[in-house]
Amino acid sequence: MKIKQFFFRGLLFFAMSVVLMLASCSSENEPELNLDDTNQQTTYIKDITIFDESKENSIVMRVSADDPSIVENYSKDNFKIIPVPIGKTTAEVLTNINVADEEETNGYIESDAQAIAVNAPEINFETISKNLNSGIKNVAITFLHPENNDYRASWSVYTHTSDQDIDHVAFITRHSVTRRVYIGLEYKPYSTSSWSSIIAAWKKLKNKDVVNEQRSICHQFKLRVKTKKSSAYTYSFEP
Amino acid sequence: MRKSVFILILLQFFYVGAQNNLNLIDYPAAAKVISSHKYNISQTPVIAIIDGGVNVNHNDLKKSFWINENEIPNNNIDDDQNGFIDDVSGWNFKENTNDISNYGIGSWHGTPINGIIGADHTNKLGIKGICPNVKLMNLVKGECVTSIIKSLDYAYNMRKVYNDSNGAKGAFIVAINCSWGKDFLWASDYPQWCAMYDKLGSVGILTIHSVPNNNIDVDVLGDMPTTCQSDYLITVTNSNVNDEKIYDAGFGRNSVDLAAPGNSSYTTLNTGDYGYFEGTSAAAPYVTGIIGLLYLLPSDSFHQDVRNHPAKTASLLKSVILNGTDDLTDFINLTVTEGRINAFNSMKLLCNTFNEEYLYKTIFESMRIISTYPNPTNDITNLQIESNATTKAHLDVIGLDGRVIFKQTPKIQQGINNLTIKLKGILKGLYIIRLKSDQITQTTKLIVK
Numbered sequence: 001m002k003i004k005q006f007f008f009r010g011l012l013f014f015a016m017s018v019v020l021m022l023a024s025c026s027s028e029n030e031p032e033l034n035l036d037d038t039n040q041q042t043t044y045i046k047d048i049t050i051f052d053e054s055k056e057n058s059i060v061m062r063v064s065a066d067d068p069s070i071v072e073n074y075s076k077d078n079f080k081i082i083p084v085p086i087g088k089t090t091a092e093v094l095t096n097i098n099v100a101d102e103e104e105t106n107g108y109i110e111s112d113a114q115a116i117a118v119n120a121p122e123i124n125f126e127t128i129s130k131n132l133n134s135g136i137k138n139v140a141i142t143f144l145h146p147e148n149n150d151y152r153a154s155w156s157v158y159t160h161t162s163d164q165d166i167d168h169v170a171f172i173t174r175h176s177v178t179r180r181v182y183i184g185l186e187y188k189p190y191s192t193s194s195w196s197s198i199i200a201a202w203k204k205l206k207n208k209d210v211v212n213e214q215r216s217i218c219h220q221f222k223l224r225v226k227t228k229k230s231s232a233y234t235y236s237f238e239p
Numbered sequence: 240m241r242k243s244v245f246i247l248i249l250l251q252f253f254y255v256g257a258q259n260n261l262n263l264i265d266y267p268a269a270a271k272v273i274s275s276h277k278y279n280i281s282q283t284p285v286i287a288i289i290d291g292g293v294n295v296n297h298n299d300l301k302k303s304f305w306i307n308e309n310e311i312p313n314n315n316i317d318d319d320q321n322g323f324i325d326d327v328s329g330w331n332f333k334e335n336t337n338d339i340s341n342y343g344i345g346s347w348h349g350t351p352i353n354g355i356i357g358a359d360h361t362n363k364l365g366i367k368g369i370c371p372n373v374k375l376m377n378l379v380k381g382e383c384v385t386s387i388i389k390s391l392d393y394a395y396n397m398r399k400v401y402n403d404s405n406g407a408k409g410a411f412i413v414a415i416n417c418s419w420g421k422d423f424l425w426a427s428d429y430p431q432w433c434a435m436y437d438k439l440g441s442v443g444i445l446t447i448h449s450v451p452n453n454n455i456d457v458d459v460l461g462d463m464p465t466t467c468q469s470d471y472l473i474t475v476t477n478s479n480v481n482d483e484k485i486y487d488a489g490f491g492r493n494s495v496d497l498a499a500p501g502n503s504s505y506t507t508l509n510t511g512d513y514g515y516f517e518g519t520s521a522a523a524p525y526v527t528g529i530i531g532l533l534y535l536l537p538s539d540s541f542h543q544d545v546r547n548h549p550a551k552t553a554s555l556l557k558s559v560i561l562n563g564t565d566d567l568t569d570f571i572n573l574t575v576t577e578g579r580i581n582a583f584n585s586m587k588l589l590c591n592t593f594n595e596e597y598l599y600k601t602i603f604e605s606m607r608i609i610s611t612y613p614n615p616t617n618d619i620t621n622l623q624i625e626s627n628a629t630t631k632a633h634l635d636v637i638g639l640d641g642r643v644i645f646k647q648t649p650k651i652q653q654g655i656n657n658l659t660i661k662l663k664g665i666l667k668g669l670y671i672i673r674l675k676s677d678q679i680t681q682t683t684k685l686i687v688k
C-alpha cells in the first residue's frame with residue numbers, strides 16, 4: 001500500500017515537474033493568455049437615473065455584474081443622492097442634513113472582529129453622467145443595497161469607481177450602528193498606471209468614521225466596500 | 240504560456256481544495272458504498288429547495304431537475320389537481336407562477352445550493368453534487384410567513400399524495416433545504432409555522448435550515464425557524480476545512496444541531512459558471528445532500544421501512560445525522576451535537592439499524608474503536624466499536640506501569656457496538672484502552688481526571 005502511494009506521489013511530482021519545465025521553456029515572445037475578466041465573462045449592465053429630493057439634480061448610475069439576477073435587483077430606490085454645493089465639503093453637507101443611523105435590531109450590533117476575505121459576488125457601480133444645477137459641484141451617494149430578504153448569504157462586495165481624469169478626492173463615511181462596513185481604496189495616477197493602494201482592504205470603518213483622501217494627480221479612484229445585507233454608507237468622488 | 244500553466248496548476252490546487260469539504264465529512268467512503276453496490280432503487284429521492292429560484296440553463300444542473308410527470312406542460316390545466324396549474328418543475332411562491340428560474344427575481348442564491356446537493360453525476364463538467372441520484376424540486380420563496388407556509392405545504396401535499404398513491408402521483412420528497420430564515424424572531428410567536436415541520440415529518444420529510452451568518456446565540460436572541468422544536472427539523476451552522484467555527488456563524492446549545500463545512504464550497508454559480516459559495520447557506524446543503532445520499536442505501540429492509548413507515552424513517556435519518564457527527568472542540572457548548580456532520584458515520588449508523596449482512600463487509604472495518612466519550616472522564620467512559628463480523632474480544636484498561644485495572648471479554652456484534660467502562664475509584668492519570676481479537680489489536684488513550 002505504502003509503495004503504491006509512494007509510486008503515485010512520485011508520478012504526480014514527476015508530472016508537475018514536466019509541466020513546470022515546459023512552462024519555463026516557453027518562448028518569451030509567445031503571446032500570453034489574456035485573462036482579463038472582460039474577455040472571459042459576460043457583464044450585465046443596468047443604467048439607473050437617480051434624482052435628488054428637489055428633482056433638479058440627477059445622475060445616471062451604471063450597475064454591472066456578471067450575474068443578471070444581481071443587476072436586475074437594483075432600482076432607483078437603492079440610492080439616495082445628496083447635492084454638494086460649490087464652496088461646501090461633502091462632510092459639511094452630510095452633517096447638516098443629519099444622515100440618520102440605521103435603527104438597531106433587538107440591541108444586536110455586529111461584532112468588531114475583523115472579517116476575513118470572502119468569496120462574494122462583486123457588483124460594480126459607476127456614475128456615467130451627471131445633470132447638476134449650476135451651484136452644485138457634486139453629489140454624495142448613499143447606498144441602500146437591496147436586501148436578499150431572508151437568504152443567509154454571507155458578505156457582498158461592492159466596487160465604486162470615480163470619473164476618469166476629473167475626481168481628485170475620495171470621501172466615504174459609515175452611518176450604521178448595526179452593520180459593519182469594510183473598505184479598500186486604490187487609485188491610478190495616470191491612465192497607464194496600475195492600481196496603487198491608498199487603504200488596503202479590508203479596513204473597518206467605525207460608525208461615523210470619515211475617510212477623505214486627496215490625490216493631486218489622479219486618473220481614477222476605485223473604492224471597494226464589503227458589507228452584509230442592507231448597509232448604510234455614503235461616498236462621493238470630488239473634483 | 241507560463242502564466243497560463245501557472246494558473247492551471249493553481250486551479251488544480253483550488254479544485255483539490257474544493258474537494259476538501261467533502262473529504263472532511265468522509266463523503267467519498269459513503270459515496271463508494273452506494274456506487275459499489277449495483278442496487279436498483281425503486282424510488283429516486285427528491286430534494287425540495289426553497290430559495291430564490293435557479294439558473295435553469297446551468298449545464299451541470301439541467302438533468303437534475305425534478306419533473307412532475309402528472310402535469311402536462313403549458314396546457315393551463317391543473318392536471319394533477321394539486322391546486323397549482325402547470326407546476327411542471329416546482330412553483331414560484333413569490334410571484335405565484337410556475338417559473339422557477341431566477342431571472343428578474345434578483346437572487347443568485349439558489350443556484351449554488353442546487354449544485355452542492357445535486358449537480359449532475361453523469362457528465363464530465365465542473366462538479367458533482369453530494370447526491371448522485373436525486374431530483375431537485377425548486378420552490379421559489381415568498382417573503383411573508385404565509386407564503387413560506389404555503390411553500391412548505393406544497394411539499395407536504397406532494398409527498399402525502401406520493402405515499403397515498405404508492406408512488407403513482409406526487410413526489411418522493413425526502414428533504415427540504417432552506418438556506419434562509421428570519422433573524423431575531425421566536426418560535427412562540429409563530430406556532431403555525433413551527434407546526435409545519437412536524438407535519439412534514441409525518442409524511443417522511445426532514446427540513447434542513449441554516450442559522451444566521453452572525454456570531455450570535457440564537458437561544459438568547461431568537462431566530463426563525465431555528466428556535467422551533469421538531470423531531471423533523473435540522474438546523475445547521477458553518478465550519479471551515481480546518482474544522483473551526485466560522486466566526487460569523489450563529490450558534491445555540493439548544494437550537495442549533497450541528498455544523499457543516501460550508502465555507503469555500505466550490506459549486507455551480509448563477510452566471511452559468513462555477514465558483515465559491517460561503518456562509519451558513521452553503522453549510523445546510525451538505526446535510527440535505529447527505530440525507531438524499533442515505534436514501535440510496537442499498538438495503539431492501541430500509542426501503543421497505545421508507546415505504547411503510549415514512550415518519551419513523553425521517554426521524555431515524557435525523558438521529559443518524561446527529562449521532563454520526565465528529566466532535567469538534569470549537570463547538571463545545573455551542574450546538575446540540577457539538578460536532579460536524581460525517582457522512583460515512585451516519586451511513587454506518589443507518590446500516591446498523593438494518594440487518595443487511597452483505598453491507599457489513601463494505602461499510603464496517605474489521606474491528607476498531609470509533610470513539611471514546613467522554614474523554615477525559617471522571618469514572619465512566621463509553622466506547623463505540625465497529626466490526627464487520629461477530630467476534631469475541633478482550634477489552635483491557637492498562638495503567639502506564641503496565642498494570643491491568645479493568646478487564647472484560649465482550650462479544651462484539653457485526654455493526655456498531657456501544658460499551659460502557661466503569662472505572663470507579665481509579666486514580667487520575669493517563670491510561671491505555673486495549674481492544675484485542677484474534678485478528679487485531681487496537682489501543683487508544685484515556686485520561687482520567
